[in-house]
Amino acid sequence: MELEHKFCRFEVEASGKDGLRIEGYASLFGACDQGGDIVARGAYAASLKRVMSEKRAIKMLWQHDPAQPIGIWDEVREDERGLYVKGRLLESVEKGREAAALIAAGAIDGLSIGYRTVKATKTDGGRRLLNELELWEVSLVTFPMLPSARVAAKGDIPEDGLCELADALERARRDLAGR
Numbered sequence: 001m002e003l004e005h006k007f008c009r010f011e012v013e014a015s016g017k018d019g020l021r022i023e024g025y026a027s028l029f030g031a032c033d034q035g036g037d038i039v040a041r042g043a044y045a046a047s048l049k050r051v052m053s054e055k056r057a058i059k060m061l062w063q064h065d066p067a068q069p070i071g072i073w074d075e076v077r078e079d080e081r082g083l084y085v086k087g088r089l090l091e092s093v094e095k096g097r098e099a100a101a102l103i104a105a106g107a108i109d110g111l112s113i114g115y116r117t118v119k120a121t122k123t124d125g126g127r128r129l130l131n132e133l134e135l136w137e138v139s140l141v142t143f144p145m146l147p148s149a150r151v152a153a154k155g156d157i158p159e160d161g162l163c164e165l166a167d168a169l170e171r172a173r174r175d176l177a178g179r
Contacts, residue, residue, distance in 0.1 A: 003064075003114040003136055019071065020100040023086035026111045026138045031082075037128045044078050046118075047135045059137040060087055062095045064114055066137075070096040073138060083113065085138050099140055110141040 029041040051058060058076045062068040073087040089103075090096040102108040118132035 003116060019088040019091045019096070020103065021086070021088050022071075022103070022140075023075075023084070024111055025082045026085045026113050027083040029080075029082045032127060036126075037130055038123065039082070039130045039133070041080075042078065043130050043133045044083050044135050046132060047115075048076065048078065051135070058085075058135055060089075061114070061137050061139040062099060063141055064112065064137070064139045068095050069093070070099050070140065076135075076138070083135075083138075085111065103140075108140055108142060110143060112139045112141040113137070114139065 027039050027044075029039055029043075032038050058073050059066075059069055060071040060073050062070045070093055071087050071089040073085050075084070075086040077084055089100050091100060099108065113133075113135060114137040116134040116136070117130060118134055120131060121129045123129050
């Protein structure tokens with residue numbers, strides 16, 4: 001089974017000696033992404049517990065390439081909004097320096113998770129509700145699937161208009177089918 005991916009955005013805090021610090025939400029609970037998936041609250045709990053008990057770390061990769069680790073996630077945890085990550089790019093790594101330059105220029109601002117689905121169900125609207133995920137890595141990426149997701153509690157998450165429209169169309173389809 002191949003790894004799947006989900007996307008969000010992050011923000012940056014420059015920190016001289018430790019490298020470029022980044023933090024943000026790699027996944028938001030209850031938000032419908034552009035692929036029609038919704039991550040349920042608590043979906044990462046078992047995976048994070050297992051990773052900690054095995055004294056492993058979630059990897060920070062460049063564009064999901066396992067041959068290109070670019071930094072360290074110092075903190076990976078679930079909170080009420082989603083999967084929060086905080087880490088630093090390693091400027092001693094070539095791709096880490098490149099990523100830092102792209103971030104500084106505003107060319108990169110996305111995060112994406114690499115995971116395997118353990119448990120999922122379908123919603124009434126036919127969307128996939130991801131109930132348990134095995135988290136492998138969080139990458140810096142060019143194109144986020146949750147473009148409105150922002151970090152550091154910058155405000156409420158805007159409603160995803162496409163998901164609302166799709167849900168309304170699904171309700172209308174069911175109503176028409178029942179006539």
